[in-house]
Amino acid sequence: MEQTVELIEDAARGVRLEVLVAGEGPDVVLVPSAMRGASDFAHLQQALAAAGYRSLAVNPRNAGRSAGPLDGLTLQDIADDISLVVGRLCDGPVHLVGHALGNVCVRAAASFRPEIARSVTVMPCGGHDLAVRPVAPEVIAAMPRCHDESLSDAERIEAMRTAFFAPGNDPSVWLDGWWPQSAGVAGAIGRTDPALWWRGGEGPILIVMPLNDAMMAAEAGRATAEALGERASYVEVDNCGHAILPEQPEAVARHVIAFLDRQEGR
Template sequence: MMHQRAASHSEATIQYTAQGTGYPIVILPSLGRGPADYDELAGLLALRGFKVLRPVPRGLHDAASRAASGKLTLHDYARDVAAVIRREGDPDAVIAGHALGNFIARTTAADFPALVRGVALLAGSAGKAPEGQDSIPADVLESVYESGNPSLPDEERLLHLRKAFFAPGNDPSAWLTGWYPELKAVQTAAWRATPIDDYFAAGSAPLLDLQAAQDTVAPRRFSHVLKQALGDRVTVEVIDNAGHALIPEQPEAVARVLGDWVRKLIGDGAA
């Protein structure tokens, strides 16, 4: 059963969905998208004995946050996540951030280490690339932004979705909807306003780097960056037949790998 709840701090009230019982996993969505993308994943994790928390990103339905977009940073989003964890009353939680959400998850771990048991990057870029190499090719980055451009014909947007988000042979049509351009603008401004070294290391939290084998946005040629920088804190897992979207492509595999890693992290061997 899903419950709609709210968590407040000095600057905002954050709406979120709680589903299931057990150790809490917070899921943070991709750039310009909302928590509905994780309906199936949340249900699968709840069946595995976890409590899944899905905050509504600040700026999705909040005009005041959109108006303040030039002032927000990822630290503001981290405060929102921390408020949700505190509202639930659990000592800590694992935060799973999809794509851009992984930057917010890592910022939360850096800013509120006592609240974060671990961080999972779901098709998440490390945020850094080897010197002299672009972390995201310009044509792929263009497709990231044009995928959610409502002024383009669906046929053109499907081409962008295939290029940036979905592995060959996977159907991208579900992502023709669910885009929030104003939220994307708010989040992009916050991301650019936050120095990467503020969150790159995710404090001292253990990390699951869950990579998609056919990801063009966080490509496998950079798959070593986080592990090389942070060492044994990082566990790398790869899911095949998935691109940057990952979750709608392979929800069962994501639930299995993420759930198993969390069980190991909290010292619970239950299936």
């Protein structure tokens, strides 16, 4: 897969974003999980390119060569970051795809900047309902251990198994690729009223729910799909947890491309 790297800046806001671009065709912007980076989308970008799409995987602030202030960050700020990518590198509205924390980011972008969104895909769907469905304490405790390089690989793998991976799957694929310096991006959730963004705009939305997710139960996705009505497409994927991208890459690509093809009338 041929890939180019774009660096774009908004000097007024002190933001620089690194974007990995692949393929040709309708634009698909990809936003990764908390403290993870654009490289997590490598398999999906290859599949999208083969299916006739141009994908742009974004490194969030302080991941990769991206940079920007994190103090006081809100989801409106993140929506502006995604809009910056679309405005500088794309021609018109795009399909937005978010993994894990990225699911919140792309829904916020479609809500605060609806002019940039043709469709939204989230895998999984959650984060807007933490008051009702809080993350279990043992999962919260495991999360910082996943990227703590002072721990042994075995200890980190066990933490990733607790927080991110379904039983029987191999967490070692995520030993690399962490950007803990970008951890503050997740703080934007607590500074933004979920009522302003949880609907993900008003366009078509695909919800892909892992059935073994320790952070976001499938019931959260089902409830959201029901609340959004006919604009929502809903699928479930077995044998994966919050780390659905490396756990079930073929299923993810199949569902995402089928949804995008419907939006494109293919």
